[in-house]
Amino acid sequence: MTTDNKNIVQRALAELIETGSADALEPLLSDDFVHHRPDSTTSTKAEWLAAVQAALLPLAAMRVEVHHLLADGDHVVMHSRRQLPDAGPEIAVVDIWRIDDGLIAEGWEIIEPVAQAAANLVWWEPAER
Template identity: 50%
Template sequence: MSIENNKSIVEKAIGELFGAGGVDAAAAYLHDDFVDHGPGVVTSNKADWIATVRQLPVADMKIEVHHVLAEGDHVTMLSRRWLPWESHWIAVVDIYRLEDGLIVEHGEVFQPLPETDRDPAAHSLVPW
């Protein structure tokens, strides 16, 4: 798989997850051996991930993707997300590993954005 194909796969999966397709459509981009290492959602396989994410109000979240970088079988994405259940924005870095054209591994780090940084024009480190 090419780097551009890997970026496209991740972008499509995220578009489905946070768009009209939802969890089931996003799951089509996951390898059967998918593992999630994220602090918010930790799962050991694709079925666990689907069950866990169905519990989250993903449809009510907002996501603004700002950078998608790829190297080899890894894709990294920088985004800003609105968490309606906590009423604030977070900055998120997701790291995906792909195998056979599917996402096989995911990890993420995130942090809440301080009130002063929630305005995209006020943030100096990352051009939200």
């Protein structure tokens, strides 16, 4: 089951990259798909697909390197680094996907600009006055 779930996530990423269209993701998402952001906002399937499609044009040439693809039960976690072309900014991304009945039912996403990583490693330290 975990191998099948990893394959679903890999297929979704491959379809998105190969076609350059969020429409390729639509059949891989459940009708009641929900996408969660760190700020506690959520998107429906239609809202998320529209946001992905809107981001594709500027991100079409983005380099994506998947560093980890892990599965446990119905969850798949993907850690990747992504960089825009022409020495554009680089980001580290952790996506968590929940698979239900062979479809992606939920997604969570955390994005950190790599250039800000050092500052984010000391967020708990008191600010200097």
